[in-house]
Amino acid sequence: MGISGSQHNSGKKPVVLIVGGGYGGIQCAKLLDKTGQFFVVLIDRKSYFLHNIASVRAVVEHDFARKIITPYDRLLTNGCVVQAEVISITDDSIQVYGRNEPIHFNYLIIATGSSYAFPGKIAETDSSKAVDLYNNLQEKIQQAEQILIIGGGPVGIELAGEIATDYPEKDITIVHNQMTLLQPKAFQDKIYVRLQEQLEKMKIKIILNDGIELTDDLLRHKLNYVEGKRTYITEKNKINITADLTFLCIGAHVNNKSIKNGPLISKLNPQTGRLIVNNYFQVDGYENIFAIGDICDKEAKYGYVAAAQAEYVAKFLTLIDKKKPYPKEYQIHQYPLILLTIGRNGGIGQIPNKSGTIIGNLLVKYIKARDIFTSRYRSFMNYKMDSEIENKSAYTNKIDSIQSILSFTEQDARNLLADKQKNGIYMLRQSTRDENKFILSLIKDGQCYHYRAHHAGNGTFLDEKTDSVFYSLDGLLEYYQTDGVRHLRCPLTIPLRGHSLPAFAQRRGVTTALHQAASEGQKDVVSQILNDHDCPDIHCKNEEGNTPLHEACFFGRDDVVKELLKAGASWKFVNKLGWTSLHQAALGNCPTVVDILVNRAQADVDARNPFNLYAPIHCAAACNNVETIATLIAHDSPLRPLTENGETPYDLAIKHNGSECIEKLGKIITFISIQN
Numbered sequence: 001m002g003i004s005g006s007q008h009n010s011g012k013k014p015v016v017l018i019v020g021g022g023y024g025g026i027q028c029a030k031l032l033d034k035t036g037q038f039f040v041v042l043i044d045r046k047s048y049f050l051h052n053i054a055s056v057r058a059v060v061e062h063d064f065a066r067k068i069i070t071p072y073d074r075l076l077t078n079g080c081v082v083q084a085e086v087i088s089i090t091d092d093s094i095q096v097y098g099r100n101e102p103i104h105f106n107y108l109i110i111a112t113g114s115s116y117a118f119p120g121k122i123a124e125t126d127s128s129k130a131v132d133l134y135n136n137l138q139e140k141i142q143q144a145e146q147i148l149i150i151g152g153g154p155v156g157i158e159l160a161g162e163i164a165t166d167y168p169e170k171d172i173t174i175v176h177n178q179m180t181l182l183q184p185k186a187f188q189d190k191i192y193v194r195l196q197e198q199l200e201k202m203k204i205k206i207i208l209n210d211g212i213e214l215t216d217d218l219l220r221h222k223l224n225y226v227e228g229k230r231t232y233i234t235e236k237n238k239i240n241i242t243a244d245l246t247f248l249c250i251g252a253h254v255n256n257k258s259i260k261n262g263p264l265i266s267k268l269n270p271q272t273g274r275l276i277v278n279n280y281f282q283v284d285g286y287e288n289i290f291a292i293g294d295i296c297d298k299e300a301k302y303g304y305v306a307a308a309q310a311e312y313v314a315k316f317l318t319l320i321d322k323k324k325p326y327p328k329e330y331q332i333h334q335y336p337l338i339l340l341t342i343g344r345n346g347g348i349g350q351i352p353n354k355s356g357t358i359i360g361n362l363l364v365k366y367i368k369a370r371d372i373f374t375s376r377y378r379s380f381m382n383y384k385m386d387s388e389i390e391n392k393s394a395y396t397n398k399i400d401s402i403q404s405i406l407s408f409t410e411q412d413a414r415n416l417l418a419d420k421q422k423n424g425i426y427m428l429r430q431s432t433r434d435e436n437k438f439i440l441s442l443i444k445d446g447q448c449y450h451y452r453a454h455h456a457g458n459g460t461f462l463d464e465k466t467d468s469v470f471y472s473l474d475g476l477l478e479y480y481q482t483d484g485v486r487h488l489r490c491p492l493t494i495p496l497r498g499h500s501l502p503a504f505a506q507r508r509g510v511t512t513a514l515h516q517a518a519s520e521g522q523k524d525v526v527s528q529i530l531n532d533h534d535c536p537d538i539h540c541k542n543e544e545g546n547t548p549l550h551e552a553c554f555f556g557r558d559d560v561v562k563e564l565l566k567a568g569a570s571w572k573f574v575n576k577l578g579w580t581s582l583h584q585a586a587l588g589n590c591p592t593v594v595d596i597l598v599n600r601a602q603a604d605v606d607a608r609n610p611f612n613l614y615a616p617i618h619c620a621a622a623c624n625n626v627e628t629i630a631t632l633i634a635h636d637s638p639l640r641p642l643t644e645n646g647e648t649p650y651d652l653a654i655k656h657n658g659s660e661c662i663e664k665l666g667k668i669i670t671f672i673s674i675q676n
Contacts, residue, residue: 020111024293024306031314040079054372058134065134074382088261112255114294120155144245151249152176165343177211279329341369353556357589424493444489519551545575556590578609586616589625605637621649624658
């Protein structure tokens with residue numbers, strides 16, 4: 001049993017045990033750890049987090065496995081990560097293998113997830129051996145001529161797409177025992193049709209409503225792949241399939257062994273083997289035991305769902321531990337989110353807005369296909385995307401700003417300010433002990449005084465002296481400069497900025513509270529922030545260059561769009577890809593938002609992306625968003641604007657296989673031609 005990043009619970013805070021270090025486990029652990037309210041202990045069999053969503057790319061791209069396997073050691077600041085195998089769970093403690101004494105808890109979050117066939121998931125506890133397994137499989141794929149994938153769920157589909165992208169000459173077959181790919185009736189009908197079209201365009205054979213008999217010889221390989229030439233006969237239609245490499249992308253198994261060894265066995269759903277939970281994710285009959293992700297019997301089983309549930313439970317736990325009222329019950333989206341990559345160049349997805357918008361190659365490539373969220377999760381684990389240089393002297397003149405701040409100690413601040421004698425000279429820096437603490441150092445009569453602020457997440461900051469909440473660190477500084485602040489030694493006068501603050505702490509940082517509320521459609525929260533004296537700049541941009549209005553438009557948050565426009569938000573700002581808010585509405589298939597922008601903000605329906613000259617109607621056509629095309633045309637959008645490459649919306653509809661758009665635009669163009 002090993003411990004990484006360990007701290008001691010010297011303050012006797014409530015102990016939160018989190019069993020399982022997958023997407024839900026790490027999200028919940030980090031959020032609770034940041035509050036400083038609990039002593040968080042994350043327990044997992046492995047010493048590393050496997051970003052298994054991207055595992056399909058690790059079998060075709062050299063050394064990509066090193067990027068999806070990230071140690072847990074930097075995840076927590078105040079708590080610790082324990083590498084151990086949990087063998088049983090009781091009402092108030094857990095038992096781990098190799099330790100006689102139980103580990104007690106005040107709160108328990110069970111996030112044990114599920115097991116799945118390699119390469120989707122892996123049981124190897126040693127990270128270096130895990131990397132070797134992926135690299136070895138790359139060689140097998142290179143040598144194989146005929147590949148069979150049994151199972152047409154997300155892993156099977158994405159695995160086929162990755163292999164076909166890098167090796168288009170290979171003979172790839174998917175066999176799936178359902179009438180459609182994925183789970184039937186789980187998504188909008190268009191998803192199934194367009195997904196199959198994309199795969200078949202890549203010459204991938206698809207056999208539906210049929211299966212392969214899983215013999216004992218085949219099943220013994222179910223946590224791996226099967227090498228060697230074999231001939232299979234499908235069970236229903238007796239189709240012969242020859243393959244020299246076979247993947248079994250089927251049969252996820254719930255990790256409930258430790259639960260079965262204790263009293264919580266009675267809380268398992270006998271049909272699914274998952275824990276029965278209420279709408280607060282409390283296990284049936286328990287107020288202090290929670291279950292999230294694949295182990296609970298609520299909602300679809302995807303990584304993003306586990307993370308969303310974790311965020312809810314972290315918020316819930318923070319409130320109930322302070323004896324505050326319960327928050328609203330967790331809401332399940334009518335249309336679940338899915339983003340399926342078909343190799344590096346695109347895919348298909350469904351957005352969980354009120355209409356379940358379907359998105360195609362263009363957006364899926366932008367959102368996910370480039371690195372399948374790998375850089376995001378490396379950053380979440382506090383690691384860089386590329387291998388880190390241990391010898392910091394090699395960084396000469398290239399140290400990034402965040403590292404500069406982290407190395408800037410209290411004594412450094414004193415020394416820097418010592419040369420300045422004027423009262424009110426100040427500097428703001430990140431704490432060397434806690435990345436979520438920010439220190440204001442202030443000179444008064446030759447003495448240096450320090451004041452602490454806490455980053456509570458999502459661009460929200462808390463002055464620890466007064467418990468006042470601010471929506472940016474710049475806003476906190478403005479508050480300190482007002483006459484009403486009594487706990488400072490003197491008013492702030494001259495800022496001393498020797499080092500820039502990390503992006504999330506700046507007004508134009510990663511994602512402010514206003515961005516989050518706008519994207520989630522929380523109109524009341526948006527109104528509260530907009531009316532606050534510390535409201536961030538309404539045009540502040542996140543790391544994608546999106547303003548809050550961009551976010552609200554893409555996700556179809558009509559009421560929030562109206563609220564932002566009323567407060568003076570402009571639709572004209574472009575993000576890093578050159579999209580205005582009107583383009584975002586077209587990409588997200590949000591025709592009512594298009595109406596709002598045109599009618600209330602006089603948005604130009606022929607606004608152009610400066611990089612590729614796309615008008616909003618180009619975006620809608622590329623994504624097969626027929627309703628939005630109709631709305632744009634009703635607002636007098638040009639029918640045949642040209643992109644930088646000379647493409648019309650009709651050309652893009654053909655290019656991206658948008659059958660409905662082809663029909664719609666074709667009819668309109670024909671009608672206009674006849675009229676003329």
